[in-house]
Amino acid sequence: MSSRERRPNSWRRIMAIARNTFRESVRDKVLYNLVFFVLLLTGAAIFLGDLSAGEEFKIIADLGLSATLLFGVFIAIFVGVGLVYKEIERRTIYSIFSKPVGRGEFLVGKYIGLCLTLLVNLLVMGAGVTLALMYVRRPHNPSVLYVWPALLLIYAELTIITAAALLFSSFSSPSLSALLSFLLFIIGHFSADLKAFAVSLGTQGAKVFFTTLYYLLPNLANYSFITPASYGHAPEPRALATSLLYAVAYNVALLAAASLIFRRRNFK
Amino acid sequence: MDDRGEGGATARAERRTLLALVAAVLFGLGSAAALTRWSESLRPVAGAPEVADELYLKPETARRLSLNFNGLVADWYWMRSLQYVGRKVLAYEGQLQLDDLSPLKLKVLAPLLEQTTTLDPHFYAAYEYGAVVLPAVDREAAVRLVQKGIDANPREWRLYHQLGYIHWQGGQFKEAARVYEEGAQQSDAPTWMRAMPARLEAEGGDRSLAREMFTRLHNEAGDEQIKELAIKRLAQLRSLDERDAIRRVLAIYRERALRCPESWAAIAPVLSRVPVLRLGPDGAPLDPTDKPYVLTAGGCEVELGLGSEILRQ
Numbered sequence: 001m002s003s004r005e006r007r008p009n010s011w012r013r014i015m016a017i018a019r020n021t022f023r024e025s026v027r028d029k030v031l032y033n034l035v036f037f038v039l040l041l042t043g044a045a046i047f048l049g050d051l052s053a054g055e056e057f058k059i060i061a062d063l064g065l066s067a068t069l070l071f072g073v074f075i076a077i078f079v080g081v082g083l084v085y086k087e088i089e090r091r092t093i094y095s096i097f098s099k100p101v102g103r104g105e106f107l108v109g110k111y112i113g114l115c116l117t118l119l120v121n122l123l124v125m126g127a128g129v130t131l132a133l134m135y136v137r138r139p140h141n142p143s144v145l146y147v148w149p150a151l152l153l154i155y156a157e158l159t160i161i162t163a164a165a166l167l168f169s170s171f172s173s174p175s176l177s178a179l180l181s182f183l184l185f186i187i188g189h190f191s192a193d194l195k196a197f198a199v200s201l202g203t204q205g206a207k208v209f210f211t212t213l214y215y216l217l218p219n220l221a222n223y224s225f226i227t228p229a230s231y232g233h234a235p236e237p238r239a240l241a242t243s244l245l246y247a248v249a250y251n252v253a254l255l256a257a258a259s260l261i262f263r264r265r266n267f268k
Numbered sequence: 269m270d271d272r273g274e275g276g277a278t279a280r281a282e283r284r285t286l287l288a289l290v291a292a293v294l295f296g297l298g299s300a301a302a303l304t305r306w307s308e309s310l311r312p313v314a315g316a317p318e319v320a321d322e323l324y325l326k327p328e329t330a331r332r333l334s335l336n337f338n339g340l341v342a343d344w345y346w347m348r349s350l351q352y353v354g355r356k357v358l359a360y361e362g363q364l365q366l367d368d369l370s371p372l373k374l375k376v377l378a379p380l381l382e383q384t385t386t387l388d389p390h391f392y393a394a395y396e397y398g399a400v401v402l403p404a405v406d407r408e409a410a411v412r413l414v415q416k417g418i419d420a421n422p423r424e425w426r427l428y429h430q431l432g433y434i435h436w437q438g439g440q441f442k443e444a445a446r447v448y449e450e451g452a453q454q455s456d457a458p459t460w461m462r463a464m465p466a467r468l469e470a471e472g473g474d475r476s477l478a479r480e481m482f483t484r485l486h487n488e489a490g491d492e493q494i495k496e497l498a499i500k501r502l503a504q505l506r507s508l509d510e511r512d513a514i515r516r517v518l519a520i521y522r523e524r525a526l527r528c529p530e531s532w533a534a535i536a537p538v539l540s541r542v543p544v545l546r547l548g549p550d551g552a553p554l555d556p557t558d559k560p561y562v563l564t565a566g567g568c569e570v571e572l573g574l575g576s577e578i579l580r581q
Binding site: 050051052053054055058059061062066069070088097185186189190193220221223224226227228230231 | 332335336338339340342343347350351388390391393397439490491492493568
């Protein structure tokens with residue numbers, strides 16, 4: 001089989017796995033509970049806004065988008081770390097690999113499936129936040145729509161967390177993977193401090209070490225746009241495009257690393 | 269038959285167990301609540317929880333720990349600031365104005381607003397609130413807060429207006445004029461900002477400038493409480509003008525009759541010709557809240573009536 005013939009088949013197999021993963025995730029009631037909880041929080045923000053002395057819009061946008069990010073991270077981590085583990089635990093992975101499916105294809109398929117699930121969840125949560133904002137501001141006020149670029153950036157951040165969860169779960173247990181993914185989420189928001197720390201250090205070795213760490217770890221501060229969105233500001237198109245490209249590049253790296261490790265994994 | 273009887277007995281036993289469990293849950297929770305209330309009654313009533321008001325985190329630490337949620341945490345500190353002031357206002361027995369809450373000893377307000385604005389340096393409402401409420405509590409902290417806002421948002425002319433207001437209130441007219449001059453240079457600054465430095469230099473403590481200040485405060489404020497305060501202060505200024513006009517009429521009457529009037533009726537025809545005054549049905553002049561002024565000192569002086577809602581300080 002030539003590589004040109006193999007490529008469309010490979011894509012079809014990946015999409016078949018993605019569809020199955022999406023269906024499986026959508027059936028998970030925990031997801032509905034999490035999305036419902038975010039919508040509940042956003043609704044509650046309308047009442048909280050009354051305590052804010054005229055800052056209803058800001059409170060709803062901040063709370064709604066922050067809840068979307070936080071619960072999105074929970075979904076990405078807890079579903080992400082279970083994707084591979086469940087297949088191994090149920091031994092369904094043997095039947096999958098008895099078919100002509102590569103390990104890399106399996107991982108990428110799982111990843112795309114979960115990203116689709118996250119996209120649907122995010123759209124529902126985003127619609128909830130938008131409706132709440134429209135309730136406190138006139139529906140045709142354009143600043144209501146500026147939460148969507150922030151949601152796009154949140155989604156990009158979640159795809160990185162999902163890829164990281166998949167990478168960690170390719171070689172460790174679900175609980176350790178969840179812990180490592182969550183730590184990566186936290187460290188990712190301290191990336192600017194890492195750089196500042198590297199600059200402030202005296203020895204050249206330490207400088208190189210922390211600068212390397214700064215470039216190796218995901219720079220999640222790129223995706224912090226919740227606060228400006230709460231003032232009805234839109235991101236600069238160039239900054240938005242750079243952040244999205246960064247997410248693509250980082251995801252490719254994480255998935256490639258996960259595939260490399262997963263190829264060598266022994267399931268016995 | 270036996271099976272049905274056995275099945276019924278099992279179902280009855282199941283129901284009994286269920287009821288017993290529900291009863292146990294209700295009993296347990298009820299007892300816990302009762303015991304809590306009882307133990308609370310044994311404890312002495314604690315004073316105002318001042319210690320709970322202290323902030324455990326430095327603003328910069330809070331900003332770092334908040335990850336991507338700094339806006340949300342800033343909102344939380346903002347609402348905490350409002351609740352902190354609100355709680356103290358409710359506990360205080362007496363009259364208070366938003367721009368003079370010094371009797372409340374709001375020692376944590378400045379750190380709370382500092383925390384809020386470090387977490388979200390663009391939180392204009394916090395600067396605005398600080399500019400109005402903080403000067404009576406800690407003027408230096410108020411200036412620091414709004415100056416910090418200007419450093420973070422140098423093109424926001426409203427912050428210069430807030431800082432100028434703090435200096436004007438403190439009687440530092442030259443400093444206020446300097447701030448307004450800086451503010452007037454910002455691209456979006458309204459034209460009235462340009463006139464302020466000269467007016468401050470010339471009319472520093474005048475009532476007409478005070479009227480201008482409170483009118484601008486009212487027009488630019490986003491907070492309803494601040495708008496309300498500005499309306500009250502404007503009504504107070506109007507009332508001061510009205511009382512000055514009445515005093516002039518009283519002085520003329522005293523000069524001509526060599527005594528003070530016994531009632532409003534004696535000077536009502538003259539008062540009705542004064543443009544700034546409105547008279548009630550009995551000829552008594554009305555203050556801006558439609559309450560009649562009263563004659564005091566044997567008719568030689570005018571004061572606010574007992575039911576008047578005009579600010580006295």
